[in-house]
Structure formats: structure tokens, C-alpha cells
Amino acid sequence: MTGPENGPLLVLGPSLGTTTHMLEAQAADLSRSWRVLRYDHPGHGSSPAAKSPFTVEDLARAVLALADEDRFAVGGVSLGGAVALAVAALAPERVTDLVLCCTAARFGEPGPWRERAARVRAEGMGWLAGMVTARWFTLGVDPEVAEPVQSTLLGTDPESYALACEAIAGFDLRDALRDVRARTLVIAGDQDPATPVEYAEVIADGIPGARLAVVPGAAHLANVEQAPVVGGLMTRFLGNGVGLKTRREVLGDAHVDRARAAVTDFTADFQEFITRYAWGEIWTRPGLDRRTRSCITLAALVARGHLEELAMHVRAALRNGVTPDEIKEVLLHSAIYCGLPAANAAFAVAQTVLNEDI
Template identity: 60%
Template sequence: MKLHHRVDGPAGAPLLVLGPSLGTTLDIWHPQLSALTQSWRVLRYDLPGHGGSAPATSGLTIDDLARAVLDLVDETEDAEDGEFAVGGISLGGAIATAIAAGRQRAGRRGRVRSLVLCCTSARFGEPGPWLERAALVRASGVTQLAPVLAARWFTAGYDGRWVTDMLERVDAESYAACCTAIASCDLTGRLAAITAPTLIVAGADDPATPLDQALTLAQGIPGALLRVVPGAAHLASVERADTVTSAIVGHLGGHSGHAAGMRTRREVLGDAHVDRAVAATTGFTRDFQHLITRYAWDEIWNRPGLDRRTRSCVTLTALVARGHLDELAMHVRAALRNGLTPDEIGEVLLQTAIYCGVPAANAAFAVAQRVLADVQAEED
């Protein structure tokens, strides 16, 4: 399967691969192109039978489409450094999710360095309606869907005619084949395998991939960040282009360390603790929260020189030495999550009695004993 594509941006820049939604072409990314090509070499592709791509000749699956996109990556010289970013809208987002989950990557170069998912889902509802739409399109063509799709793609009153006009460049059989791929798509069980920093963009008024589907992605992909765009339906990247462009540029650029740090922070401290910290963030504390997420949890905790068990031992010792008992309680729980046993935590604290002082160790044992008892009670 050979997909029509276009590459824009400076030679030598990192590669970013972007996929369109069902019924649209690579031009759907035009609102973001100028901003993204300042730092990225952007590869946009057309789905089979859409825009300039040849029609589909048989049934399709999400993995078939993912392999076709990876063929484009392998043909692009910018992929030689072994890393690329990938994203997509709706069906394009599902393709990007499948690529990031890695099932198709055996024997291929590279890995996904960042993931952007716009108004998409791990599972697009029951297969019946999609198969019915495929039959309808085969019988009556694609353009007759324009009024229905416009109402799903945009909120009332928004003029997105330049997007619905793309339907005129879509082959009916290929559209139906893509509907079949969507009908059989269920990536829910593969989300946990995604390791790339991930941004999820959801339209607050999206009837096609509602917010609960975005939440499934956010909860299933470790460390994923969810951005809900108000006043936008299914094609939020068109209807609220400035907002979505800013979020994507921030994720791919200077804030990528924040995404990686947030993922590690959740893995070490647990979702409940991090959710409380995020909920308590104010305008006054936001910059500080970003600082510790980027520099403590990404720049330090994600360094390869020490494993997390060792980093927990170092952290416990430092907190005892400085008398930071509230932080010590949090990191006793973190040490358990990082694989230390209660006895090993006790050994660390016992050694601090020699090097940090008996009074400091005495206070630390009291804190640790209380935390370990609480953890045991929670497990019982």
C-alpha cells in the first residue's frame, strides 16, 4: 500500500508524521503547518483513496494502515537518526496510536519520540454503525454524507466548507474500507505499551469521539496529558486552530520534558498523589510544579545512570539528613512502588542513624513505620 504524502520543513530537522481523519486529506493539517515546520520536517499523508493516494483494493485494518505509514518513515532520510514523532486526527490518531504501541515495528528502524492524538479513540464504538456507513457509501457515494459530517465535525454556525469539500476527492470503496478498519479497531489493551510522551487533544463538544473516549486514552497511556478544547467538535484542530496549534507546539517543543517527567512522577508516586497535586495547582504555583516535573522527574529520575531502586535509597537518605519528614513519608511509599521491601527501607534508615544522626533516624523510623502500616491496611 503506497500512500501519497508531502514533506515540508527544514532539511535535517527531526521528523514529524501527521495523519488525517476519515474523509479528509493531508490538507487538514494546513492550520498547523506554518508553526510546526519552524522546528520539524513534517510528513503528511493521505489515507487510501483519499486525496492523492491510490484506492484501496481490499479490506483494511488499523495495523495495515500503520505499516503503510511506517513504510513512509523508512523511506524518509530524516528517520535515519532512529527517532520520529507521530500524530493524527481521528482515524489518523488511531494509526498513530498503533504505531506508538509498537506491534508493527519488528525489524524496523526508529522509535516514536513523541505522540499527538487529536479527537481520536482506542475504540470507535460498536462496529455495526460503521459497517452500515460503509454499505451506504458503496451504494450512494461519499459526498452525500457532507451535511451529516459537517454537523459532527464542527459546532453549529462554523463554516468548515473547505474541509467538507475534501469529500469530493475521496473514493467510495476506499472510504468504506477505512470504515471497516475503524469497525474492527480496538487498541485499548495496547495503550499501556506506549512509552512516548503523549498529548491528547479533545473537543469539548465532540459527538464523534466524546470526552469519555479521550479519558480512556489518557488513563491507558502512561503519563499522557489531556487537553480539552472548549467550543470545538470533532475537528478541533480546524475549529480552534490557534489553541490546538499552541498545545501541539508546546508538547513537541519545550514542554516535552514535562510530559516525560509527569509520566515518571505518576509511576513513582502514584496517580492518586499526582492527581491531588495537579488539582491543588494554582496560577501562583503552576510554574513551580512545571519546574519540579521537568527537572526532578525527567532530568534526574529519568537519567539512565541509576535504577529507580537506587534513586529511592539516595532520596530517602537525603530526606532523613535534612529532616524533611513530610517528603520522607511520600518517598517511603515511592520506594515500595520502586521495588524496595519494608526490610530494605529499614536497612536504609538504620544506616542513616550512623551518618545522619540517631535523632534524625529515630524520627524517620516513626514516619516510615506509620506509612508502612497504612499501606498494609490499604492492601488488607
């Protein structure tokens, strides 16, 4: 686990035949404001070898058990992306954001996957190195980029790898895509022969509101070959984690989910600006507690006549522990310094909200 203690949780899973190290660049970027938890698949890296068959859904249930927050973001590459997709389908009420990189809702016909599993059991992992890494990277990739993940592949437990291939063979979530409610970013490599752009398009078309980004000059491990590009896409989509968590705590999940669902390419930078600076920098400063900040915000909104936001911040004030009597005192004080008409309109808005909460 990396990242600030007060950041929201983001769970990331790697591709088949790799480990958490292949997500190093993205984790470094995102850990500035997210608590990033990476995991290894069975028999990969530090994870114990599998002793019996499992499904992608089994791996997703393990992620749900691993997550220490009721609501969290999840993502991954290839098999890790399939696990993330299964998490979002199994527990849509728990997943806020979903980032899927070079993955699929179905990885083609099951036959070749079962044949690969059988050959690994018979011959071990050595024969895979050339075939798989040729699909992972574009022609002419820097050997320093490819070699570490190739070495990791060769160190994977063969039986666990074979069982994972069989899990992939049986994986098909195409009919469940419409049930995913999380904000979703789908990333594809433009030269990916393993999960081509068409696979990403199936996911993006199936999940309501999903966005698709195609990375040029990238094959299957786009996050390794084009790490800065993929990292930038993920960071911009997920936003400032600390600010987002504070915004949720103050304004509530329902409001924030609606606001984020309405973000467009035109408004995205402004929303990121608000989340980063208002919620991630100002509302988190230790000099004033949230009750005090809510009172100041109410007075400022009355002064400027921003009644369209006053109702939202009356609810936020109640959530922050400000009592109805204290809200009344703030509005009375505002009547003297901001004007009676402004306070009169503010009392009407506040009374409507207080009636909702009674």
C-alpha cells in the same frame, strides 16, 4: 515534507474523509523546527484508491515504513490519530512523542460503521456531507472554515472510504494502551459527538503519564475549528524540534527521555526555554564545533562547581568525540584558573564516568 533539514521527524495523519490540507495550520507552526511529513489515507487526496481491505494496523505499518528516522514523533486527527496510536503500540521503541486529537482507542460499536460502508457503496458520498460535517463542527461555524473540508469529503473515493469505515469498525487498542511508552498528549473537543471527551479520557488514563487537554468551542475537527488553540497545544508539547534533536545527539536518548518524562506543568516552560535557546540556538551555531563546545562546557561547570551536571557533560563530551586525554587536559587547565578543590572534585566525577564507559 516541510521544515528544516536538521529537524527531527514528525508524521501527521488526517481524519477520515479529509486530506493533509486539514492539518495545514498545525504543519505551518510545527515546521519551524520539525520536519513534518503528512500523508493521505487510501483513496483520499493524492493517495491511490484502495484495492483490497485493510486494517488500521496496516496503515500504521505503512507509516513505520515511510518514516526515514529510527525514532520520530507521530500524531493525527480521528482516523489519523488511531493510526498514530497503532504506530506507538506496534513500535514503542521508535516513537518519542505521540499527539492524538479527537480520536479513540475504539470508535464505538462496529455496526454503524459497517452500515455506513454499505450505504456509501450503494449511494456514493453525497449523502454524507450534511450528516458528517454536522458532527465535524459546532453549530454556527464560519462556512469558510467548513466548506473546504466538506468539498474534500465529496471528492473521496467511495470504495476506499467504505474500506476505511470497515477498518475503523474492527479497531480496538484499549488493551494495548499500557504498552505505549511515548510521551503522549491527548486533545479533545468539548462538543465532539463523534469522539467525545470520554473517549479521550480512556486513552489518557490508559497510557502511562499521558496528558489530556480539552478544547472549548470545538467539535470533531478541533484542529480546524480551533486551529490556533490546537496548534499552541501541540507546539508547546512537542517543543523546539531542532533543539530537541541536538539535545538528543549530545546528551543521548536515554537522558533526554528521562528528563522529558519528568516534565510537569510547573517546569514545562523552563524545559522549553532550555531546549529552544541552549540546544536550538547556541549548540547549533556554526562558529564552534561540538567538541569545542563540550570542552568549554566542562570548564564552565568546573568553575561554577556544578558537579551534578558535570558527569552528564563528560558523557556528552565523549559522545561529541572528545577523548579521555583531552578531558584530562581541560580539567588540568581548570585547576589553574578555577582552583584546585574544584578541579579535584571534577577529576573524581570524570573518573567515575570514564570507568563506566571502559
